[in-house]
Amino acid sequence: xxxxIKDITKYNEKKWVLNLKDRHILINEHTYKLxxxxxxxxxxxxxxxxxxxxxxxxxNFDDFIALLKNKLGEFNIIQxxxxxxxxxxxxxxxxxxFLYKIQVLNSSxxxxxxxxxxxxxxxxLFYWIFGITYFLxxxxxxxxxxxTDIRFKTIEVLPILIITFFxxxxxxxxxxxxxxxxxxGHGGIGFAFYYILPVFYADVANVWEAExxxxxxxxxxxxxxxIIVALALFFVxxxxxxxxxxxxSYLFAFSATFQLIPFIRLDGxxxxxxxxxxxxxxxxxxxxxxxxxxxxxNFTKSPKHFTFAxxxxxxxxxxxxxxxxxxxxSYIAWVLTNHFKDILYFPQxxxxxxxKLIQSKFIFADLEYxxxxxxxxxxxxxxxxxxxxxxxxxxx
Numbered sequence: 001x002x003x004x005i006k007d008i009t010k011y012n013e014k015k016w017v018l019n020l021k022d023r024h025i026l027i028n029e030h031t032y033k034l035x036x037x038x039x040x041x042x043x044x045x046x047x048x049x050x051x052x053x054x055x056x057x058x059x060n061f062d063d064f065i066a067l068l069k070n071k072l073g074e075f076n077i078i079q080x081x082x083x084x085x086x087x088x089x090x091x092x093x094x095x096x097x098f099l100y101k102i103q104v105l106n107s108s109x110x111x112x113x114x115x116x117x118x119x120x121x122x123x124x125l126f127y128w129i130f131g132i133t134y135f136l137x138x139x140x141x142x143x144x145x146x147x148t149d150i151r152f153k154t155i156e157v158l159p160i161l162i163i164t165f166f167x168x169x170x171x172x173x174x175x176x177x178x179x180x181x182x183x184x185g186h187g188g189i190g191f192a193f194y195y196i197l198p199v200f201y202a203d204v205a206n207v208w209e210a211e212x213x214x215x216x217x218x219x220x221x222x223x224x225x226x227i228i229v230a231l232a233l234f235f236v237x238x239x240x241x242x243x244x245x246x247x248x249s250y251l252f253a254f255s256a257t258f259q260l261i262p263f264i265r266l267d268g269x270x271x272x273x274x275x276x277x278x279x280x281x282x283x284x285x286x287x288x289x290x291x292x293x294x295x296x297x298n299f300t301k302s303p304k305h306f307t308f309a310x311x312x313x314x315x316x317x318x319x320x321x322x323x324x325x326x327x328x329x330s331y332i333a334w335v336l337t338n339h340f341k342d343i344l345y346f347p348q349x350x351x352x353x354x355x356k357l358i359q360s361k362f363i364f365a366d367l368e369y370x371x372x373x374x375x376x377x378x379x380x381x382x383x384x385x386x387x388x389x390x391x392x393x394x395x396x
Contacts, residue, residue, distance in 0.1 A: 008032065009209050017208045026208075026279040031071055038068075101192030101201070110188050110202075114176035117225050121181040126217055126224070133227045137253055140234045144246060163248040167226065167255050172202035174225030178218040184210050197379065212274060219271045226256035263324050276316050285321035288314055328380075335377050339370050346374050 008027075009017045016032045018025040027035070037054060041047030048064045059067075105113075120129065172189045179186040187203025207218045230252035237245035262268040265282075273281045335343070342349070349371070356362040 008035065011208065019205075019208075034068070034071055101190050103188045103190040103203075104200075105190075106188045107186060107203075110173070110176050110186070111180060114173045114180055117173060117177035118181050120225065120228060121178055121217065121221070123213075123217070130220065130224055130227075133224075133231055137227060137231055137234070137249075140231070141250070141253070144234075144237075159244055160247070163244075163251055167229075167248075167252050168200040170229050170252070171222035171226050171255065171259070172200050174222035175202040175204050175218055176221075177225065178214075178221030179204050179207065182210060182214045182218070184214070184218065212277065215274045216271060219267050219274060223256040223259050223267055226252050226259075230256065263327060272320075276313065278313060278317065281317075281320065282324070285317045285324060288317040289321040289325070292318055331373075332377065332380070335373050339374060342370060343374055343377065346371075346378070 007019050009019060011017050011026060014029055016027050016029075018027050018031075018035070033054065034051070037050045038047050041050055044065070045061075048059075048061055051064060052059060122129075169189070176186050176189070178184075184204070185206040187205070189200060189202050192199055192201055202222075204218060207215050210218065230249045233245050233249035233252065237243075237249060259266045260268040260271075262272040269281060273279060278284055353362065353366060356366065
């Protein structure tokens with residue numbers, strides 16, 4: 001039967017990874033068996049017969065179809081429909097954060113570049129080096145603080161852009177280097193627009209096949225290499241006193257630390273997902289929140305039928321969901337309350353800053369922190385619009 005999946009790999013004794021073309025899904029044993037039955041069947045009728053033989057039970061055809069829709073549709077990524085004699089499973093239209101992406105460096109080139117960093121990935125020393133490097137960076141930055149009165153002439157914008165590019169490239173090479181250290185297959189490095197932000201990405205999809213400890217190191221690999229390079233840049237600045245190197249070090253360190261945020265799909269999110277062994281962390285936490293609040297609502301009506309899941313995973317998801325949604329609502333409320341006028345005039349502000357840049361009047365102090373907050377709000381609005389459009393396409 002024609003199923004649009006690449007393959008299925010074993011995750012642990014009780015779970016498997018369903019590898020689709022653009023994502024990986026953790027499934028349990030029953031779902032694994034169901035998909036295997038579909039792969040063996042020539043059509044729905046034969047799959048129905050195979051299912052009954054496997055589980056030694058009698059189930060009518062309509063109930064079998066309902067089971068397929070329930071089990072294979074639970075992730076909201078696939079739909080089942082009849083196409084002549086065959087059942088075809090295809091991905092639903094989903095929210096695609098990468099509106100455009102293209103591979104910049106293939107796996108062969110990336111592998112050679114990443115080999116330069118493999119030496120830093122000693123399993124026994126990894127966390128020691130990680131912690132000591134961060135400590136030394138904080139000490140160094142405490143001594144040297146950047147001046148906000150340095151003017152960036154137009155000709156100086158180019159090295160800043162190059163440093164930003166290099167920082168992103170080093171980050172992605174860190175992930176690839178960790179994969180090479182552990183013998184995990186990897187793809188190349190690409191460029192994409194994540195909603196409206198330009199970003200680089202590394203194809204390390206096969207990391208799901210590694211054990212938990214190694215997955216965590218791969219997730220931290222980009223941050224790890226970035227802070228090592230940031231510290232090296234600071235030492236070179238200390239010797240040469242060339243200011244751009246200090247700013248480059250700051251940019252590397254800030255970018256690495258920003259990646260640790262676990263509430264958006266950055267490295268911190270995937271790190272927390274692996275630590276808690278919870279795929280699809282955001283969606284699952286929202287599902288558990290909905291479930292718990294439904295239980296609490298029903299409790300007010302019928303206390304005798306009150307049940308509340310207390311397993312470790314459910315509790316972690318519940319508090320993560322509470323914290324995540326609480327921070328989002330607090331962020332939106334705070335930005336709207338304190339910067340409402342700035343939000344309305346932000347497009348005009350962008351043109352104003354570009355004009356100053358062209359006239360060589362742009363200074364570091366012009367980059368106020370509130371602009372980052374406002375950009376974040378615009379991204380959330382844009383993401384909501386994209387999700388709404390995807391919902392309309394899935395529900396014609």
